[in-house]
Amino acid sequence: xxxxxxxxxxxxxxxxxxxxxxxxxxxxxxxxxxxxxxxxxxxxxxxxxxxxxxxxxxxxxxxxxxxxxxxxxxxxxxxxxxxxxxxxxxxxxxxxxxxxxxxxxxxxxxxxxxxxxxxxxxxxxxxxxxxxxxxxxxxxxxxxxxxxxxxxxx
Amino acid sequence: xxxxxxxxxxxxxxxxxxxxxxxxxxxxxxxxxxxxxxxxxxxxxxxxxxxxxxxxxxxxxxxxxxxxxxxxxxxxxxxxxxxxxxxxxxxxxxxxxxxxxxxxxxxxxxxxxxxxxxxxxxxxxxxxxxxxxxxxxxxxxxxxxxxxxxxxxxxxxxxxxxxxxxxxxxxxxxxxxxxxxxxxxxxxxxxxxxxxxxxxxxxxxxxxxxxxxxxxxxxxxxxxxxxxxxxxxxxxxxxxxxxxxxxxxxxxxxxxxxxxxxxxxxxxxxxxxxxxxxxxxxxxxxxxxxxxxxxxxxxxxxxxxxxxxxxxxxxxxxxxxxxxxxxxxxxxxxxxxxxxxxxxxxxxxxxxxxxxxxxxxxxxxxxxxxxxxxxxxxxxxxxxxxxxxxxxxxxxxxxxxxxxxxxxxxxxxxxxxxxx
Numbered sequence: 001x002x003x004x005x006x007x008x009x010x011x012x013x014x015x016x017x018x019x020x021x022x023x024x025x026x027x028x029x030x031x032x033x034x035x036x037x038x039x040x041x042x043x044x045x046x047x048x049x050x051x052x053x054x055x056x057x058x059x060x061x062x063x064x065x066x067x068x069x070x071x072x073x074x075x076x077x078x079x080x081x082x083x084x085x086x087x088x089x090x091x092x093x094x095x096x097x098x099x100x101x102x103x104x105x106x107x108x109x110x111x112x113x114x115x116x117x118x119x120x121x122x123x124x125x126x127x128x129x130x131x132x133x134x135x136x137x138x139x140x141x142x143x144x145x146x147x148x149x150x151x152x153x154x
Numbered sequence: 155x156x157x158x159x160x161x162x163x164x165x166x167x168x169x170x171x172x173x174x175x176x177x178x179x180x181x182x183x184x185x186x187x188x189x190x191x192x193x194x195x196x197x198x199x200x201x202x203x204x205x206x207x208x209x210x211x212x213x214x215x216x217x218x219x220x221x222x223x224x225x226x227x228x229x230x231x232x233x234x235x236x237x238x239x240x241x242x243x244x245x246x247x248x249x250x251x252x253x254x255x256x257x258x259x260x261x262x263x264x265x266x267x268x269x270x271x272x273x274x275x276x277x278x279x280x281x282x283x284x285x286x287x288x289x290x291x292x293x294x295x296x297x298x299x300x301x302x303x304x305x306x307x308x309x310x311x312x313x314x315x316x317x318x319x320x321x322x323x324x325x326x327x328x329x330x331x332x333x334x335x336x337x338x339x340x341x342x343x344x345x346x347x348x349x350x351x352x353x354x355x356x357x358x359x360x361x362x363x364x365x366x367x368x369x370x371x372x373x374x375x376x377x378x379x380x381x382x383x384x385x386x387x388x389x390x391x392x393x394x395x396x397x398x399x400x401x402x403x404x405x406x407x408x409x410x411x412x413x414x415x416x417x418x419x420x421x422x423x424x425x426x427x428x429x430x431x432x433x434x435x436x437x438x439x440x441x442x443x444x445x446x447x448x449x450x451x452x453x454x455x456x457x458x459x460x461x462x463x464x465x466x467x468x469x470x471x472x473x474x475x476x477x478x479x480x481x482x483x484x485x486x487x488x489x490x491x492x493x494x495x496x497x498x499x500x501x502x503x504x505x506x507x508x509x510x511x512x513x514x515x516x517x518x519x520x521x522x523x524x525x526x527x528x529x530x531x532x533x534x535x536x537x538x539x540x541x542x543x544x545x546x547x548x549x550x551x552x553x554x555x556x557x558x559x560x561x562x563x564x565x566x567x568x569x570x571x572x573x574x
Contacts, residue, residue: 056333059373078526091374093436093467095303095524100434102300102573105190106235107286108248108271 034084041137041146045129053148055089061132063090063100065110072113073121073133085134088150185240191574194299196229196306198567205556206549208565209350210306210313227255229306229567231297233266246271252297257316257348257355266297266319282323288339288365289315291378291430291443299571303439303465303474303522305534306567309548310459310478310516311428311445317347320363337369339380350550352510356390358454361421374435378443381427388453393417393508399501403491413489413505416452424449437467439474449484452508456483465522472522476536481513486544510557513541514548518565532569537562 042058044050050070053061060066062074063086075082077094086092092100104110116124122141125131135141137149179187200208200221208221210229220227232253239246250267269283286294295301296312322343329336344361367380400414430443444460461478486509491498520534540547543558 060330077528087436091435094470095467095472095522095530096434096436096439098300098524098530098573099302102192102298103295105573106192106250106298107294108237108246111188 034080034087035152037080037084037136038152039137040081040085040088040134040150041140042132042134042148042150043125043140043144043146044132045125046143046145048129048132048145048147050132050147055148055150058148058150059089062086062113062134063092065104065112067113070130070132071128073124073131074113074115075121075134076115076117079118081134081136084152085150088152183241185238185242187239188237189234190237191232191234192298192300193232193572194230194297194569195226196567196569198225198228198305198565199223200549200563200565202549202556202563203559203561205553205559206546207551208563209548209550210309227259227261229569230254230261233297235267244273246273254297257350277327277329279326280323281325284319284321285324285341285343287315287317287320287345287382288324288341288367288380289382289426290380290428290445291369291432293318298573299532299569300530300573302441303463303472303532304476304518304520305532305569308443308461308463308476308478310461310480311443313480313548314445314447314457314459315426316349317345317360320345320365322363324365334370334372337371338367339369340364340366344384351388351390352508353390353392356388356393359387359389360384360424361387375431375433378430378432379428381425383423383425385421386424386449386454387419387421390453392504393453394419396501396504396508399497400505403495403498403501407492407495409489410491410495410501413491413501415450416485416505417508418451418453422449422451422453424454438464439467439472440464452484452486455512457481457512458483461516470524470526472524474520474522476516476518476520476534478516479514479541480548481541482511486511509544510552511542511545512547513545515539515541528572528574530569530571532567532571534567534569536565536567538565539563 042053061070061072083094086097101112105112121133125133125141125144137146140146177189198208198221202208202222204222233250235248235250237246237248247270248267251263252266253261253263255261265284267284267286269281269285271279271281273279290311292301292307296307296318320341320343322341324339324341327338342364344363346357346359348355348357361384363382363384365382367378369376369378371377397414397417397419400410404411404414426445426447428443428445432441433439442460442462445457447457449456457480459478459480461476463474463476465472465474488506488509490502516536516538518534518536520532523531525531538547539562540559546552546557549556
């Protein structure tokens with residue numbers, strides 16, 4: 001029998017919330033700049049059964065939660081790669097993705113990808129052949145390969 | 155007993171941070187279990203001149219004077235949703251409870267949804283139990299602050315639908331093709347609720363409800379048409395006495411029969427049609443909805459309403475503008491029983507005193523700020539104008555002189571949304 005209890009953090013955790021409130025009080029704004037992000041690769045472990053993914057397949061997995069037997073992974077909202085990824089994939093910014101995810105979760109239509117920070121995400125990719133993530137295409141970790149690329153707008 | 159605002163703040167202050175983690179449990183024998191939640195704390199102030207209580211889109215409460223200063227209770231809500239997928243192919247169980255203000259102005263928990271779902275194929279999903287009322291474009295997500303730009307659901311459409319669930323069964327069929335989708339929803343069942351009426355708190359039963367909708371969309375837009383039909387019964391002691399007295403006069407007075415028919419004590423038909431459109435293509439967002447409710451009685455008005463909201467996102471800020479209008483299509487012209495009718499003057503006066511409309515125009519502006527930690531702060535200003543001399547708009551508990559007020563009413567609301 002295999003059981004596991006996982007506390008998923010759909011945002012950046014309590015510490016993030018408190019930090020956000022503090023930043024808001026101070027008038028500071030943390031905003032990712034997706035325009036500064038280069039090409040983004042959708043990556044899997046080398047031995048994954050996924051060979052290539054179309055843009056529609058990436059959209060279905062990351063936006064609509066049509067994940068099949070795979071495990072899509074998200075970077076934190078504060079990472080500009082995430083903002084750029086969803087902007088290019090779905091033409092949605094942070095506010096719109098939160099709205100979309102909110103509807104997805106509470107109508108029972110799906111759940112968001114598990115969110116991990118960059119080191120944890122790279123570790124998960126190395127350990128799990130079903131993991132699917134997105135990373136800057138210029139710096140893919142060893143043992144992974146790209147199955148789709150989202151280029152910045154010209 | 156109503157919860158005081160500072161107690162509500164304390165509850166939210168304790169529960170929200172504790173609930174920042176969503177739980178997920180997976181077992182080969184027990185299946186998958188998930189716990190998610192949402193919380194919205196809203197503070198509202200309406201300068202009604204101390205003459206009425208502002209009520210937006212949650213349950214219509216009887217009035218508490220709080221919105222004449224600052225009200226933290228009316229639109230604040232805390233929700234928990236448990237999702238269990240047992241190790242049976244396609245089967246799910248969903249329970250959703252909310253802690254929110256009710257008609258009696260008490261901040262109480264209630265079970266919003268409890269249903270068993272079965273998905274026999276990728277396109278079809280069936281649900282039975284206490285299911286979401288599939289009546290408007292956002293009726294399944296009306297509680298979710300993250301799902302909208304504004305501080306509360308748009309009042310011109312959701313103000314008129316105080317029920318959020320249906321005890322019965324529903325189905326959802328969705329087909330994706332290329333970059334578009336077609337979704338059909340249908341449901342049937344019954345429900346009941348209390349609401350604040352023109353004569354105090356009344357009980358409303360809805361039975362034989364059938365609802366359906368069609369949604370067609372792409373990656374950045376969706377269009378919606380939906381509606382429901384059912385039979386309603388409204389139980390109000392003062393209106394039942396009015397009906398009985400008028401019915402006694404009806405055989406000899408056609409006008410008495412007409413007035414009695416406006417306030418039936420039995421079941422009567424009610425139906426609703428709504429249209430909606432949404433565009434979400436960064437940085438622009440736009441949403442509009444319109445509703446048309448049909449009813450031949452004055453217990454439930456024939457209502458028309460629409461709203462529109464548009465926003466433009468700059469970084470984490472989304473400033474938005476919004477406007478809406480609502481009015482009744484029911485006959486609210488005063489009526490008089492013939493002179494000499496026994497008790498006619500008093501009955502006519504009572505009948506005419508119930509003819510309070512809800513015509514209102516609204517323009518507003520605000521900003522949503524998405525905080526990096528997963529919360530969102532919102533500030534919204536609305537300027538309301540009662541449209542007709544007999545109108546109370548979205549206000550309850552009106553004091554003498556408020557109905558038909560010609561001066562605009564300013565409403566300021568602040569919201570903090572969080573979801574986990």
